[in-house]
Amino acid sequence: MVGVRWMTAGRDATRERLESALGSGRGAVLVGAPGVGKTVMARAVAREFGRQHPGVATRWVSATESATAIPFGAFSHLVELAGADEPAALLRAAQESLRRYAATGLTLVVDDAHHLDTLSATLVHQIALSGMARLLLTVRHGEPCPDAVVALWRDGVLERCEIDPFDADESAGLLEQVLGGPVEGVSAARMFDASRGNPLCLRHLVEAAVDAGSLRQVEGVWQLRGEMRLTPELSTLIDQRLRTLDPEVRTVLEFLAIEEPLSAADLAEVAGADALERAVTSGVVTTSDQGGHLLVHPFHPLYTERIRSGLGRLAARRLRKVLVAQLSATAPTHLGGRLRIAGLALDSDVPPDPDDLVALSWEAMRMGDLALGERLARGALDQTGALSARLPLAHALSWQGRGRDADAVLAPVDPETLSQWDLTAWTLPKAANRFWMLSESGEAVAYLAEMRSRISEPAAYHTLDALAATFAMNCGDLDRAVRVASVVLESPQAQDLAVAWSAATAALSSARLGRFDDVPGLAVRGLEAAHPGLLRFTIGFGQALTAIMAGDVAAAGERARHYLTFSEFQQPGRAIAEVVFGHTLLAAGAFTEAATVLFSAAAALTSTGYSWGPLALMGLAQALGQQGRAAEAADALQRAVAAHGLRSRMYAPELELARAWTLAAGRDLPGAVAAAREALREAEQTGQAAVALRAIQEAVRLGDVTGLRAARRINADVDCVAGRLCIDHASALSDRNGGALDAVSVELEAAGMVAVAADAAAQAAAAHRARGHRTAEVAARARAGALARRCGMPATPALDEVLNPLPLTGREREVAVKVAQGLSNRAIAERLGVSVRTVEGHVYRACVKLDLPDRSALARTVGTSPAPSVTPSSKNR
The missing domain is CATH 3.40.50.300 (P-loop containing nucleotide triphosphate hydrolases)
Structure with missing residues (x-):
C-alpha cells in the first residue's frame, strides 16, 4: 500500500x-x-x-x-x-x-x-x-x-x-482504489469514523486491520469485522501528541475513551471544570450543541482509541464506576439512557442486576442493536447461568448469523425439566436457528411441530404458531402462513413476540399474494409490538412491494430508504435493509446502483443462513443481466442456486427471473423467455399473485405475450395499477400497436418503472417501423434512448433491437447467436430442426452482411453485440 x-x-x-x-x-x-x-x-x-x-x-x-x-x-x-x-x-x-x-x-x-x-x-x-x-x-x-x-x-x-481530510465518499473511494475492490458500506463508514478522513490514519488503520485479518475479502467485498487496531507507527505518532498533555487534560480524554460523547456538565463533574476547559483550549476535544445540551467529543477518535488500549483493566473499571455513578445521578427514564448506563456498568465493580440486563437486552434488540443485546444478555448469563439470560443471548447470536454459537448457548438446557412457558421460550430460538442458520429447514419444521404438541397453554403455543407461520411463508406456502398468523393475531392471549412474528409474516405474505389492502394494518401491528427487531425488514419488504404494485415505485424507494436509515451501520440489519432497497432500485430500473447495493449485501449475508442472502443474489443477477454483464450475472445466478433451498422456497420466482435475465445477457432469448414463463408458473403455483404479475411483465419486456390471459385473470382478483399496466403492455405488444405501446410507456414512466417504460418505447418503435410509420418510429426511438440513459443504458433485447440493431434476419440472428455460444453447425442444425447446409448458408449470409471474414469473427462480433430480438407470440392470448 x-x-x-x-x-x-x-x-x-x-x-x-x-x-x-x-x-x-x-x-x-x-x-x-x-x-x-x-x-x-x-x-x-x-x-x-x-x-x-x-x-x-x-x-x-x-x-x-x-x-x-x-x-x-x-x-x-x-x-x-x-x-x-x-x-x-x-x-x-x-x-x-x-x-x-x-x-x-x-x-x-x-x-x-x-x-x-x-x-x-x-x-x-x-x-x-x-x-x-x-x-x-x-x-x-x-x-x-x-x-x-x-x-x-x-x-x-x-x-x-x-488541504482537507477526505469526506465519507472520498474515503470510501480511496479504500476501494487502494484495496483493489469494493468495500462494504458499513466497513467503509467505520474506517471513516475512526480516521475522520485523514489519509495517514486511514492508511495505518487499513494496514493493521489487513495484517490482523479483521479486514478481509468475502465474496469479492472487503469487510471489517471486530475491533480496529493501530499500527506501531500510528501509535507512536499519537503518543507523541498525547505526551504533551497535562495529566488533568489526559484524564478528560480517559473518560471519553470509556464513553463518548459525554455532556459537558457530567464531564466537568468527574474530571474537573478547569481540566475540561484546558482540553477544549488545547484542541484535543470539541463540543457540539444537541437540543440545548453541550456535548464533548474527542477531537480525533484515535486519541481515545490509543488511550483506551493503554488503560489497565483496573483503571478502566474505576473510570466506568465513576461514570455510572455520575450518569445515574440524574436517574434517566428514557430507554437510551438506561441502555447506556447498563453497558457501562457491565465491566465495572458494580454490575447491573441480571434481571435488568435481560430486560434491557430484549430492548436493545428491538431497537436493532444486536451487538449490545448480546453484551447485556451475556452479562446476565455470566452472573446467573439462567435460562432467562440464555434466551436473549441465543436470539442475538442467531440473528447475527452465528448459528453454532447460539446452539451452544441453548445446548446445556434439558427441555424435559422445563415448564410449558420455558419450553416454548427455549424452542423458539432452537427451531429458528435450525431453520435458517444450521441449514436444517425440513428438520426444523418437524421439530417445531413436535414441540408444539407438548404445549397446551394458548399464549405459549401462539408463539410457536407464529414461528410456524414464518416457516410456512419461507417454504412457499404463503396462504397457510397467513391463516396461521391470523389466528395468532386475533387471539387476545398472544404475546408481543408472537404478534411481531405473525404480523411481519402476514404483511409480506399478503403483499406477495396480492392482498394489498391488508398490508398497512399488519405493518402497524407488527411495528407496534415490543420485539420487532429484524422482523421490521420483512414488514418493509411487504410495504415496498405493495407500493410498487400500486404504481408508486418512488414511494417504495422512500420506504426502503427509511429502513436503510434505521439499520444505520449494524450487520446483518444493514445488509437486509440493502436487499429491500436493492429490489426497489430494480423496479425503478436503477440497475447500476442496484447491482452495487445487492453485491455488498450478498457478501455480508454469505456467512448467515437468512433467506435474504439468496434473494440478494437473485436480485444481483437480474441487475447484472439487464446491464448485459453476462459472465457476472451467471456467477451471481450460480451462487443463488447454491444458496437456495427450502428456507427460500418463497423466492423461487425471483430465482427464475434471475435465470431469465442471465440468459438474455448471454444472447439466449428463447431460454430467457422459458425462464420467465417458469417464474410465472412458480408464482402461480404458490399463489403469489403480485409476483406472478411481475413475472409476466418481465416476460413482456423479453417480447413474450403468452402470459396475457393469465395477467387478465390474476388482476381480476387483485386489481392493482401494476397489473393493469402489465395487461396494457402485453396487449399492445400482442397487437403490434405502436400507438398503444407509446401510451403505456408514458404510464409506466409515471409509475416509476423507467426501464420497463424504455422497453415499451423501444417496442413501439419496432411496431411503428413494421407499419411504415417513420415519424412515429423516430419519436419512439428517441424516447426509448432518453429513458434508457436514465437507467444507465441497459442491454435489454427490446432496447438493443431498436438502438443497436444488427442487419440480420431473425433466423440469421438466431444462428449467429448460437455460433457465438460455441455450438457447431451440426449442433445448431439439430436444435433448429434444419439441415447442416441450411445453417452454413445462414452463417455465410450473416458474415457477408456484417463484412466479416469467417465464422470465428462472427462469433466474436455477435458475442459482444446487443442481444437479438424475438418475435412476440400471440399464442394463448
Missing part, C-alpha cells in the same frame, strides 16, 4: 491550485491537519514543476520543532554563515548564499514552516517579496506560526490553499 497513493488520491482540485500558484505567481502555502497529506502533495507538485521546467533548481527545507531555537537551523544545509553577526547582516549573507542556486531559477519547498525559527521565517518572507525563488510552504493547521510566515498569505504574497 504505497503512501503516495493514500495521500494524493482524490486531491486533483487542490493540486491544480498549487500548480497554478507555483507556475503563474510567487507560490503558495499549503495548510492542513497532521497526516492529511501536505508533505506528499508538496513533493508531488514540486516534482512535476521541476519536470516541466528542467532549468529550475528545486531545494527542500524541512523545519523541525527541535531546531526552532537554532538560527537558520532548517537552512543549515543550504546557507553558509561565517559566524555570529547582527540579524540584518545574517539575513543578507543567507540570501547571498542562496543566490548560487537561483542562477537559472529556484523553487524552494519549506515543509512544516510553522516550526521555522525567527530568522529562517524572515528569510522566507524576504525571498517571497524579492521574487528570488518560487515558494511552496506547508503549515500545520492550528499550530502557532511565525508572524513572517503568516504575513505571506495574510498580505496576499503567497496563495493559501487548504
Whole structure:
C-alpha cells in the first residue's frame, strides 16, 4: 500500500491550485491537519514543476520543532554563515548564499514552516517579496506560526490553499482504489469514523486491520469485522501528541475513551471544570450543541482509541464506576439512557442486576442493536447461568448469523425439566436457528411441530404458531402462513413476540399474494409490538412491494430508504435493509446502483443462513443481466442456486427471473423467455399473485405475450395499477400497436418503472417501423434512448433491437447467436430442426452482411453485440 497513493488520491482540485500558484505567481502555502497529506502533495507538485521546467533548481527545507531555537537551523544545509553577526547582516549573507542556486531559477519547498525559527521565517518572507525563488510552504493547521510566515498569505504574497481530510465518499473511494475492490458500506463508514478522513490514519488503520485479518475479502467485498487496531507507527505518532498533555487534560480524554460523547456538565463533574476547559483550549476535544445540551467529543477518535488500549483493566473499571455513578445521578427514564448506563456498568465493580440486563437486552434488540443485546444478555448469563439470560443471548447470536454459537448457548438446557412457558421460550430460538442458520429447514419444521404438541397453554403455543407461520411463508406456502398468523393475531392471549412474528409474516405474505389492502394494518401491528427487531425488514419488504404494485415505485424507494436509515451501520440489519432497497432500485430500473447495493449485501449475508442472502443474489443477477454483464450475472445466478433451498422456497420466482435475465445477457432469448414463463408458473403455483404479475411483465419486456390471459385473470382478483399496466403492455405488444405501446410507456414512466417504460418505447418503435410509420418510429426511438440513459443504458433485447440493431434476419440472428455460444453447425442444425447446409448458408449470409471474414469473427462480433430480438407470440392470448 504505497503512501503516495493514500495521500494524493482524490486531491486533483487542490493540486491544480498549487500548480497554478507555483507556475503563474510567487507560490503558495499549503495548510492542513497532521497526516492529511501536505508533505506528499508538496513533493508531488514540486516534482512535476521541476519536470516541466528542467532549468529550475528545486531545494527542500524541512523545519523541525527541535531546531526552532537554532538560527537558520532548517537552512543549515543550504546557507553558509561565517559566524555570529547582527540579524540584518545574517539575513543578507543567507540570501547571498542562496543566490548560487537561483542562477537559472529556484523553487524552494519549506515543509512544516510553522516550526521555522525567527530568522529562517524572515528569510522566507524576504525571498517571497524579492521574487528570488518560487515558494511552496506547508503549515500545520492550528499550530502557532511565525508572524513572517503568516504575513505571506495574510498580505496576499503567497496563495493559501487548504488541504482537507477526505469526506465519507472520498474515503470510501480511496479504500476501494487502494484495496483493489469494493468495500462494504458499513466497513467503509467505520474506517471513516475512526480516521475522520485523514489519509495517514486511514492508511495505518487499513494496514493493521489487513495484517490482523479483521479486514478481509468475502465474496469479492472487503469487510471489517471486530475491533480496529493501530499500527506501531500510528501509535507512536499519537503518543507523541498525547505526551504533551497535562495529566488533568489526559484524564478528560480517559473518560471519553470509556464513553463518548459525554455532556459537558457530567464531564466537568468527574474530571474537573478547569481540566475540561484546558482540553477544549488545547484542541484535543470539541463540543457540539444537541437540543440545548453541550456535548464533548474527542477531537480525533484515535486519541481515545490509543488511550483506551493503554488503560489497565483496573483503571478502566474505576473510570466506568465513576461514570455510572455520575450518569445515574440524574436517574434517566428514557430507554437510551438506561441502555447506556447498563453497558457501562457491565465491566465495572458494580454490575447491573441480571434481571435488568435481560430486560434491557430484549430492548436493545428491538431497537436493532444486536451487538449490545448480546453484551447485556451475556452479562446476565455470566452472573446467573439462567435460562432467562440464555434466551436473549441465543436470539442475538442467531440473528447475527452465528448459528453454532447460539446452539451452544441453548445446548446445556434439558427441555424435559422445563415448564410449558420455558419450553416454548427455549424452542423458539432452537427451531429458528435450525431453520435458517444450521441449514436444517425440513428438520426444523418437524421439530417445531413436535414441540408444539407438548404445549397446551394458548399464549405459549401462539408463539410457536407464529414461528410456524414464518416457516410456512419461507417454504412457499404463503396462504397457510397467513391463516396461521391470523389466528395468532386475533387471539387476545398472544404475546408481543408472537404478534411481531405473525404480523411481519402476514404483511409480506399478503403483499406477495396480492392482498394489498391488508398490508398497512399488519405493518402497524407488527411495528407496534415490543420485539420487532429484524422482523421490521420483512414488514418493509411487504410495504415496498405493495407500493410498487400500486404504481408508486418512488414511494417504495422512500420506504426502503427509511429502513436503510434505521439499520444505520449494524450487520446483518444493514445488509437486509440493502436487499429491500436493492429490489426497489430494480423496479425503478436503477440497475447500476442496484447491482452495487445487492453485491455488498450478498457478501455480508454469505456467512448467515437468512433467506435474504439468496434473494440478494437473485436480485444481483437480474441487475447484472439487464446491464448485459453476462459472465457476472451467471456467477451471481450460480451462487443463488447454491444458496437456495427450502428456507427460500418463497423466492423461487425471483430465482427464475434471475435465470431469465442471465440468459438474455448471454444472447439466449428463447431460454430467457422459458425462464420467465417458469417464474410465472412458480408464482402461480404458490399463489403469489403480485409476483406472478411481475413475472409476466418481465416476460413482456423479453417480447413474450403468452402470459396475457393469465395477467387478465390474476388482476381480476387483485386489481392493482401494476397489473393493469402489465395487461396494457402485453396487449399492445400482442397487437403490434405502436400507438398503444407509446401510451403505456408514458404510464409506466409515471409509475416509476423507467426501464420497463424504455422497453415499451423501444417496442413501439419496432411496431411503428413494421407499419411504415417513420415519424412515429423516430419519436419512439428517441424516447426509448432518453429513458434508457436514465437507467444507465441497459442491454435489454427490446432496447438493443431498436438502438443497436444488427442487419440480420431473425433466423440469421438466431444462428449467429448460437455460433457465438460455441455450438457447431451440426449442433445448431439439430436444435433448429434444419439441415447442416441450411445453417452454413445462414452463417455465410450473416458474415457477408456484417463484412466479416469467417465464422470465428462472427462469433466474436455477435458475442459482444446487443442481444437479438424475438418475435412476440400471440399464442394463448
